[in-house]
Amino acid sequence: MARILIVDDSPSQLEGLKRLVEKLGHQTLTATDGAAGVEAAKRDKPDLVLMDVVMPNLNGFQATRAISKDPDTTHIPVILVTTKDQDTDKVWGMRQGARAYVTKPVNEADLTQALNEALASARP
Numbered sequence: 001m002a003r004i005l006i007v008d009d010s011p012s013q014l015e016g017l018k019r020l021v022e023k024l025g026h027q028t029l030t031a032t033d034g035a036a037g038v039e040a041a042k043r044d045k046p047d048l049v050l051m052d053v054v055m056p057n058l059n060g061f062q063a064t065r066a067i068s069k070d071p072d073t074t075h076i077p078v079i080l081v082t083t084k085d086q087d088t089d090k091v092w093g094m095r096q097g098a099r100a101y102v103t104k105p106v107n108e109a110d111l112t113q114a115l116n117e118a119l120a121s122a123r124p
Contacts, residue, residue, distance in 0.1 A: 002047035002119055005029045007037030007063065008081070009055040013104070017050055017081065020108060024115065034058030038066045041073045048118055053082035053093070061096050068097025077118040081106060 004026045008014040018028045029044055031037040035057040041049055049067060053060035060080055067073045077099040082089070085103045093101050099121070100114035 002026045003029060003044070004115075005031065005037065005040055005044065005046040005049045007031045007034065007040075007049060007055070007060070008052040009033055010052070013052065017106070020106070020111065021050070021115075024112060026115075034060055034063030037063050038073075041067050041076055042070070045073070046076060047122065048115065049076055049078045050081050051078050051098070053080055053084050053089070061093060064093065064098050065096040075122065077122045079111075079114050079118055081111070 004021050006014060006017045006028055009032050014030055021028050029040060029046055031040045033055045037051060051060045051064055064078045067076060067078055078097060079100040079102060080093045080098045081102045081104060083104045090101045099118045102111050102114050
C-alpha cells in the first residue's frame with residue numbers, strides 16, 4: 001500500500017480520484033491547489049503525487065517542477081492528471097519532471113497502469 005497525494009482544485013475530481021486510488025488499496029492525502037500540494041509533498045513525503053494542471057496559486061506544471069527539483073522531494077514520482085490533452089502539454093509536463101501524463105476523464109485502467117509503473121520505478 002502506498003501513500004498517494006492527490007492535488008486538484010475540483011472537489012468532484014478530487015473525490016473521484018480519491019475513491020479510485022483507495023479502491024486500489026492505497027492511502028490518500030489531498031491538497032486543493034499547487035502551492036498546497038508542494039507543501040504537502042515536503043511535509044508528508046508521499047510515495048506518489050497525482051497532480052492536476054489547471055489550478056489557482058501555482059499550476060500543476062509549476063508544482064511538478066518544484067517537487068521534482070527539490071532535493072527533499074525529487075524522489076517522489078508525479079503523475080499529471082489533467083484535461084489538457086495536447087501533445088505540447090504532455091511534452092511540457094514531462095519536461096517539468098512528471099513520470100506520466102493521464103488525461104481526464106480518467107480511464108481507470110490507464111491510471112492504474114501509470115500508478116503501478118511509477119511506484120515500481122520509485123522503489124529501490
